[in-house]
Amino acid sequence: MSDVTNTAVDSTATPGVALMDQQPDDSVPARSPLHHVAQAQTGEVSANARVSIWEEPLKTHLILRGDAAAAGFREGVQAATGLDLPEPLQSQSKGDWSLSWITPDEWLLVGPGDQAFTMESRLREQLEGHYAVVNVGGGQSIVRLSGTEARSVLMKSCPYDVHDRHFPVGKVVTTVLGKTQATLRRLGDNDWEIVVRRSFADYIWRWLLDAASEHGVHTGPLLSAVKGQASHKTDTSTV
């Protein structure tokens, strides 16, 4: 925390809350939990790869807690994010942002990495009543799993039923993946988002690589994901 300055603390807007921009400036290279694994950045996928795995590093992860039945919370989230609070096991997304149900009084808001402070400030302006907004971006990361055999990889990695009937697009479930915990969200028929703990990112990465190897695996984002990626400074050098 030595380099963090608190010049951004704005005590007038939200009395009692020390709001801090946790994003370091460009002189401090940010390093994602999977900075050390080899990931192709071109988006070119070889013809025999039926699974693609890549990290979406350094995104904004904000935990929102509050009472969905309270208008001040529900409408505040709507006003700040443009997203309705999802029902249990559901998610909402719009543009670069997604909001996932985690537990009856908790949601995970994910968006572009450089907008954590802006979004947190906006939420604190809009939310009323008893609530919490916590930036957990340093504690977790996102691994994406895509391809025609992506579901097969999940089928042998977790006890949850990922059949289309039981896990439609948009559903979000926190369950066991390998020997750890992960939040799975289905983005499309062959497209999954996996939120993992930072300290388990390497484990999950290796697990998924191993599980996907029989199908042919590509490590790196797909072309569509490369195009849509927000630019943020990432240090990909090895330690």
Add this chain to the structure above:
Amino acid sequence: MFYIYCPYCGEHREEEEFHAKGQAHLARPKDPDACSDEEWGNFLYFRPNPRGLYHELWVHAIGCRKFFNIARDTQTYEILETYRIGESPKLSQSTDQQQS
């Protein structure tokens, strides 16, 4: 494979996601300082071990992380009902409230 219905998630989940936390509906003595050693000891350490209906506290640890209650048959392991904290069980507690 053993599935448990989580009343907060609203669906059955694999047992691996849950942890058992012991007997449900334990009332902590309102004034511990006024308790006798026996009363406090009973609250802290002694639990009935009934054959049949038993109410337990469980947590959906790798899931929604909420605590809830299970009414379970200790002979057959059958889960008779699960319900949220603060709710009352539909089934009678006559067999597992024999404490003190």
